[in-house]
Amino acid sequence: MDLLNAIFVKPFADMVAAPDFLLQVLWEGLVAGVLYALIALGFVLIYKSSRIFNFAQGIMVVFAALTLIGFHEHGVPALLAVPLTLAVMFILAVAIERVVLRPLVNQPDIILFMATIGITLFLIGFGEIIFGGENKVMITEELLIPTGSYTFEPFGGFVSIEQKDLTAVVGAVVLVVVLLVFLNRSKMGRAIRALGDDHQAALSVGISLSTIWVLVWFIAGVIALATGIVWGARAGVSFALEVIAYKALPVLMLGGLESVSGAIIGGIAIGVLEKLFEIYWGQPLLGGNTETWFAFVLALIVLLFRPQGLFGERIIERV
Amino acid sequence: MTRLISRMLLAGSLFGGLTLAGQALAEDAINVTNLSYRTGPFAATGTPLMNGQRDYITMLNERDGGVGGAKLVYDECETGYNTEKGAECYEKTKTTSIVTQPWSTGITLQVLPKTNVDKVPILAPGYGFSPMADGKVFQWAFNPPASYWDGASMILKNISEGNLENLKGKKIVLLHLDAPYGKEPIPLLNAYAEKYGFTLLPIPVGLKEMQNQSAQWLQIRRERPDFVLMWGWGAMNAGALAEAAKTKFPMDKFVGIWWSGSDADLKTIGEAGKGYRSISWSFPVSDSKVMKDIKQLVVEAGHSMLPREEFDYVFYQRGVVISMFVVEGIKEAQAHFKTKAVNAEQLRWGLENLKLDEKRLKEIGMEGMVPPFSTSCGNHSGHSGAWMLQWDGAKFVKVSERLEADQGMIEPLVLEGAKKYAESNAPWPVNEECK
Numbered sequence: 001m002d003l004l005n006a007i008f009v010k011p012f013a014d015m016v017a018a019p020d021f022l023l024q025v026l027w028e029g030l031v032a033g034v035l036y037a038l039i040a041l042g043f044v045l046i047y048k049s050s051r052i053f054n055f056a057q058g059i060m061v062v063f064a065a066l067t068l069i070g071f072h073e074h075g076v077p078a079l080l081a082v083p084l085t086l087a088v089m090f091i092l093a094v095a096i097e098r099v100v101l102r103p104l105v106n107q108p109d110i111i112l113f114m115a116t117i118g119i120t121l122f123l124i125g126f127g128e129i130i131f132g133g134e135n136k137v138m139i140t141e142e143l144l145i146p147t148g149s150y151t152f153e154p155f156g157g158f159v160s161i162e163q164k165d166l167t168a169v170v171g172a173v174v175l176v177v178v179l180l181v182f183l184n185r186s187k188m189g190r191a192i193r194a195l196g197d198d199h200q201a202a203l204s205v206g207i208s209l210s211t212i213w214v215l216v217w218f219i220a221g222v223i224a225l226a227t228g229i230v231w232g233a234r235a236g237v238s239f240a241l242e243v244i245a246y247k248a249l250p251v252l253m254l255g256g257l258e259s260v261s262g263a264i265i266g267g268i269a270i271g272v273l274e275k276l277f278e279i280y281w282g283q284p285l286l287g288g289n290t291e292t293w294f295a296f297v298l299a300l301i302v303l304l305f306r307p308q309g310l311f312g313e314r315i316i317e318r319v
Numbered sequence: 320m321t322r323l324i325s326r327m328l329l330a331g332s333l334f335g336g337l338t339l340a341g342q343a344l345a346e347d348a349i350n351v352t353n354l355s356y357r358t359g360p361f362a363a364t365g366t367p368l369m370n371g372q373r374d375y376i377t378m379l380n381e382r383d384g385g386v387g388g389a390k391l392v393y394d395e396c397e398t399g400y401n402t403e404k405g406a407e408c409y410e411k412t413k414t415t416s417i418v419t420q421p422w423s424t425g426i427t428l429q430v431l432p433k434t435n436v437d438k439v440p441i442l443a444p445g446y447g448f449s450p451m452a453d454g455k456v457f458q459w460a461f462n463p464p465a466s467y468w469d470g471a472s473m474i475l476k477n478i479s480e481g482n483l484e485n486l487k488g489k490k491i492v493l494l495h496l497d498a499p500y501g502k503e504p505i506p507l508l509n510a511y512a513e514k515y516g517f518t519l520l521p522i523p524v525g526l527k528e529m530q531n532q533s534a535q536w537l538q539i540r541r542e543r544p545d546f547v548l549m550w551g552w553g554a555m556n557a558g559a560l561a562e563a564a565k566t567k568f569p570m571d572k573f574v575g576i577w578w579s580g581s582d583a584d585l586k587t588i589g590e591a592g593k594g595y596r597s598i599s600w601s602f603p604v605s606d607s608k609v610m611k612d613i614k615q616l617v618v619e620a621g622h623s624m625l626p627r628e629e630f631d632y633v634f635y636q637r638g639v640v641i642s643m644f645v646v647e648g649i650k651e652a653q654a655h656f657k658t659k660a661v662n663a664e665q666l667r668w669g670l671e672n673l674k675l676d677e678k679r680l681k682e683i684g685m686e687g688m689v690p691p692f693s694t695s696c697g698n699h700s701g702h703s704g705a706w707m708l709q710w711d712g713a714k715f716v717k718v719s720e721r722l723e724a725d726q727g728m729i730e731p732l733v734l735e736g737a738k739k740y741a742e743s744n745a746p747w748p749v750n751e752e753c754k
Contacts, residue, residue: 021541028533035531124358132626133362135557137587149565162565235530235561236587240360240554243527278534279541283522289497291534292525 011280020157025279026272031165033271034172038227039248040255040263041176042220047257048196049216050101051109055116058245059123060221064089065228065237066131069139078142082225089221090214097213105209124239133239138232140164145233168230175226176264179219183260192216196258253299256312266310270295347659349386351376351645352394352416354408354426359399360526361553363583364634365422369395370625371638372420374617375609379646381616386646387653389660400553402426413439417663418645424448424500427460432744434459440667442648444641445470445577445600449503449729450736452700454671455750457737461670463644464692464703465600468732469724470576471504471548474598475511476722477707478546478574487516492539494532494559495550497523504550504576507732514728520544529555536562549575556584560592570594570710577601577705582632585710593712600705601689602717603636608684609643610636633708633715640689647673647683671696690721696753702726 015022039057046054067088071081100115140147146163153159183189194202195212203209231241248267255266274294282290302310353372356365376393385391394416396408405426409419419434419441421427427447434441441460443451449466451457465473479485493508495501505521512519520542522535532555539547547568551559556579563573571594580597604610610630617623618630629635645666652661652669661669673694680686692703707719741747 018541021537024540025537028537032531032533128358128362133357133359133366134626135363135554135583135587160566231530235532235554235558236584238360238363238554238557239358240363240529243360244530246527275534275537279537283534283538287521287523288535288538289523289525289528291528292497 006285007281010284014280018157019155020153020159023154023159025275027159027161027165029272029275030268031169031271032275033268034169035227035231035244035267036247036251036271037264037267038172038175038223038230039245040251040267041179041260042223042227043248043252044255044257044260044263045179045192045216045223046220048260049192049212050112050195052101052112052116053109053257054220055113056119056123057220057224057248058242059120059127060089060092060224061228061231061245062237062239062241063092063123063127064221064225065138065232065241066127066136068225068228069136069232069237070131072139072142078139079144081139082143085225086222089225090218093214093217093221096217097210101213102210124242128239135236135238135240136232138229138237140229140233143229145229164230164233168233171226171230175223176260180260188212188215247295250295250299252309253296254302254309256309259309259311262309262311270298273298347388348390348392349649349661350392350394350416351418351420351642352396352408352412353420354398354405354412354422355395356398356400356422357395358397359401360529361400363557364553364578364581365400367581367583367625367629367632367634368422368638368641370623370629371635371640372642373638374613374623374625375639375642375646377617377622378609378613381620381622382612386649387659389649389653391646398422398426402429406430409433413437417661417666418442418648420641420645421447424503425498427451428499431457431460435748438667439663440670442645442670444644446500448736448740449507450733450740452698452702452733453737454695454697454699455737455753456741456747457699458748458750459667461694461699463670463673463694463699463701464675464689465705465724466700466702466729466733467503467550467576468507468729469700469702470598470705471507472511472724472729473705473707473722474548474574474576475508476725477596477598477719478572483511483515486511489517489545490542491517491519492542492544492547493519493521493550494535494539494547495521495523496529496552496555497525498552500552500578501550504548506736507729508548510728510732524551524555524559529553530558532558532562535559536566536568539568540566545572547573549573549579551575551579556581557587560584560588560595563595564588564591571596574598574707577637580708580715581634582714583629583634585715590712592710595710596718597708597710597715598705598722599633599637599708599715600703601633601637601640602687602706602708603631603633603715604685604687605631605636607686607688609639609688610684612684613639631714636688640685643683643685643689644670644673647675647679670694671699673701675701696750 042057068085071084145167148163150161191207251266255262274291277294278290355369376391398405402425406429409430419439427443443462447462449468451460451462452466508519575597577599585592648669649661651672652665656665676691690703692701694701704721704723706717708715709718
């Protein structure tokens with residue numbers, strides 16, 4: 001009876017008793033969710049255009065953030081360091097296309113996936129030689145990101161919203177809108193989608209595979225830089241940031257690998273639900289740390305009913 | 320660019336060191352390999368420590384030609400703080416190195432059962448399994464100068480202002496890495512909670528949550544604890560400090576173990592971390608003789624991998640102290656066995672007979688960098704005591720006299736833990752009479 005009470009009654013009673021705390025939990029979940037969505041977006045874009053599951057997305061986040069800080073450490077003003085970092089990410093995209101992807105055209109998907117593991121290992125080693133393994137401070141203020149906080153007092157309690165979290169959410173929304181407009185309205189964006197639908201048909205109408213691959217890897221680099229800045233502003237930048245890429249896996253399972261909107265909705269859903277579960281059920285009943293597995297269980301449940309994810313394309317194969 | 324080239328050259332020289340090691344061994348050289356972690360999620364903690372360890376050995380080779388006439392060969396085997404890789408490194412180096420420095424509680428626990436067979440001493444300064452202090456049971460393992468249980472006891476003593484009865488009715492959160500290391504203080508803290516009537520609430524932080532601890536800090540906000548103790552490692556420390564600052568948790572109620580007191584972590588929040596404390600058995604003394612020699616012969620001579628600004632950091636100079644433990648063990652063994660090239664079994668004897676009193680620390684130019692202590696056959700920890708350090712917004716300062724752990728509370732748990740370990744790993748050789 002106590003257990004049933006702890007599962008079905010107490011959590012909701014706690015939410016009603018401290019609504020300000022519930023709001024704080026929801027806000028923290030939303031922020032985490034937006035950040036998960038950002039990482040997932042990097043995966044989706046590359047998968048959409050090339051059917052490659054980009055294992056290197058996590059290390060690209062670290063590499064982009066460390067490059068930005070590295071430029072600044074060498075005296076480059078922060079606002080100039082951003083375009084320079086983007087230039088580095090563009091060079092990286094060209095190099096990946098030339099050295100890794102082009103020789104592997106027409107190879108099975110698993111080969112391309114393994115190649116991205118190779119890219120990950122290379123970037124870890126190369127990055128550590130250049131930047132070292134130490135934790136670096138993100139140049140938040142230099143990038144004109146506000147670092148204060150807003151405090152509200154709803155229901156007689158308090159809710160604190162960090163300005164940098166708010167900036168992250170607004171920045172992510174802007175990035176996603178720009179991306180959606182680009183994918184749906186621009187010629188290049190349509191070419192990316194065409195390649196995602198059918199490589200050979202796209203090639204037959206004159207779409208250049210290599211140009212598009214460079215473009216999507218560069219866009220993934222832009223997203224990686226945005227992700228690195230907002231995650232780095234929270235707790236510094238180190239190679240530990242790479243592991244956050246794994247948080248995107250359940251988002252992709254939930255939202256579907258091909259869907260931009262799936263990545264966003266899946267990310268936010270997982271961010272909010274895992275936070276609610278951890279605070280109201282996980283910590284009191286299971287000793288906490290449920291965030292390490294909750295999202296995967298949720299994604300598995302979704303997969304039982306929709307193997308392609310909530311927003312993924314249904315694959316129909318004729319035999 | 321210069322830094323990049325020097326890093327590449329140093330990485331190359333480390334790699335080259337492995338191949339040259341065999342050659343050097345033939346000429347009265349002593350190999351002391353470190354199972355380092357300069358890569359991966361915990362590199363932020365590991366890198367400055369490894370730099371300190373490496374630079375002390377380099378300095379001795381430059382200044383004295385090694386130790387007691389034998390050149391020291393410092394190699395690193397990279398584990399990335401991964402237990403499986405650590406076990407591989409142990410296997411790879413157990414025949415060449417006279418000591419294993421596993422650098423992770425998980426790796427220590429993994430290789431511990433093998434040491435009786437392989438006869439290689441494990442040196443785990445300030446980490447590992449706390450019952451390793453019982454030298455009668457753990458004949459090949461050493462955790463000087465203090466164990467995690469010593470650390471937990473000293474923190475409680477400090478936050479209770481010397482009277483543990485003051486903790487009655489209080490709530491203490493233990494924010495810990497969800498790994499063997501993070502769970503290590505729980506048995507002792509539970510014993511204290513039971514005896515002194517406070518509530519202990521352990522809150523684990525998983526590897527993937529290290530950089531986003533909002534759930535843990537929401538729980539802390541809900542629970543309103545009187546104190547938060549932290550057993551964090553690598554990126555978890557900076558993550559926790561950032562969240563504490565964000566949630567406006569009073570920093571003077573937030574205390575970390577010695578691995579949660581890195582300047583680099585605190586610099587990520589700077590002024591906002593003012594008041595945070597960390598117990599520490601080492602303290603940086605940059606104008607000590609040893610540090611001056613390192614600066615001149617290693618750092619300024621371009622032999623170090625250290626970023627210059629980190630010379631005064633707690634972790635870098637702790638690395639120096641740790642290598643000193645190995646070297647002092649070698650010196651004791653050289654004198655006792657009247658040999659230059661000490662082997663693993665002889666070093667075991669040396670580590671069991673460390674006598675680092677004030678006089679000796681002064682002689683080697685390390686006065687004030689580590690509290691005096693000595694080890695013995697039955698006491699492989701030394702229980703040196705430690706200082707409480709506090710972040711002043713820019714650096715750590717010493718804010719207490721030397722604290723000492725309550726061995727009355729710790730010893731029964733050490734003996735019980737060691738006995739349990741020996742029984743579950745039977746047949747386990749125990750040196751009851753300490754012969």
